[in-house]
Amino acid sequence: MTVLDVRDVVKVYGEGDTAVQALRGVSLAVEQGDYVAIMGASGSGKSTLMNILGCLDVPTSGRYLLDGTDVGTLDDRRLAIVRNRKIGFVFQSFNLIPRMSALANVELPLAYGGVKAADRRRRALAALDQVGLADRVEHEPNELSGGQQQRVAVARALVTAPALLLADEPTGNLDTKSTADMLDILDRLSAAGRTIALITHENDVARHAKRVIRLVDGHIVDDRRRTHVDEPPPGLVGLR
Secondary structure, three states, X not given: OEEEEEEEEEEEEOOHHHOEEEEEEEEEEEEOOOEEEEEOOOOOOHXXXXXXXXXXXXXXEEEEEEOOEEHHHOOHHHHHHHHHXXXXXXXXXXXXXXXXXXXXXXXXXXXXXXXXXHHHHHHHHHHHHXXXXXXXXXOOHHHOOHHHHHHHHHHHHHOOOOOEEEEEOOOOOOOHHHHHHXXXXXXXXXXXXXXXXXXXXXXXXXXXXXXXXXXXXXXXXXXXXXXXXXXXXXXXXXXX
């Protein structure tokens, strides 16, 4: 089953002489269970592509189907529902709510989705256990390390059982040990069949993906599946 189906997507910001073409006819398909790293230097279009994949922005032209739904046909209300139910977001800055426990933070997407309290708690506890934080459920973000906060963010992303886990530079604010822990979690989720799209500029992070896509100036210039886990991402040596 195709989870992401991007067809000739163009994104232009501004008009006339000041117009900037961030994406120039991008097409890609991601099947269920794939683990894709999207790479590119600053200005390559990778952040714009992430925003479109996450239904945070819409293309100027082209089509984007998420889990079979053409998101271009949705109004704002239905688009918000799709984001809540079909996409689990993990951001570089964690985006946890202060003065709310880890458990309450993880329950939040379910609360927005109208899930009853008992079911919210059960599912949130299971998600926190999945990322190794069963003993930290009542801790607030300022009582957790950066790595633990990011694991809470992963649990929050997983709790709705989304079609896509979309991670934007998820190791960018982590130390070396926490980075390794986070990548191990993503590896295990991938092995369990989770569909993951990872935005990164780090070669060592991209090594964990099954497939690496490289963007330059709004174009996909390389899209290749890696056959060995130790094989470096193609054509990306030294990219920052």
